[in-house]
Amino acid sequence: MIKPSKPGRANRIEEQIQRDLATMIPKELSDKRIGLVTITGVKITPDYAHATVYFTSIGSTPEASEEALNSASPILYQRIFKL
Numbered sequence: 001m002i003k004p005s006k007p008g009r010a011n012r013i014e015e016q017i018q019r020d021l022a023t024m025i026p027k028e029l030s031d032k033r034i035g036l037v038t039i040t041g042v043k044i045t046p047d048y049a050h051a052t053v054y055f056t057s058i059g060s061t062p063e064a065s066e067e068a069l070n071s072a073s074p075i076l077y078q079r080i081f082k083l
Contacts, residue, residue, distance in 0.1 A: 031068040
């Protein structure tokens with residue numbers, strides 16, 4: 001059985017992922033569909049297996065930005081966790 005983690009730890013991890021994505025997306029991704037993206041929040045599951053990223057975009061439709069970011073998610077994952 002997995003011990004429940006402290007809520008402060010989850011918040012710190014969410015904030016770190018948000019900071020990392022905010023700096024990586026403009027530097028690492030060159031897809032024009034993304035536009036100017038601001039990461040507004042990150043929520044992770046209790047087991048830290050999945051994260052939901054919330055964002056706003058300028059210069060592109062939210063649907064196009066979402067599609068481009070979802071297609072780039074393996075690259076972003078790899079960069080964050082340095083696999």
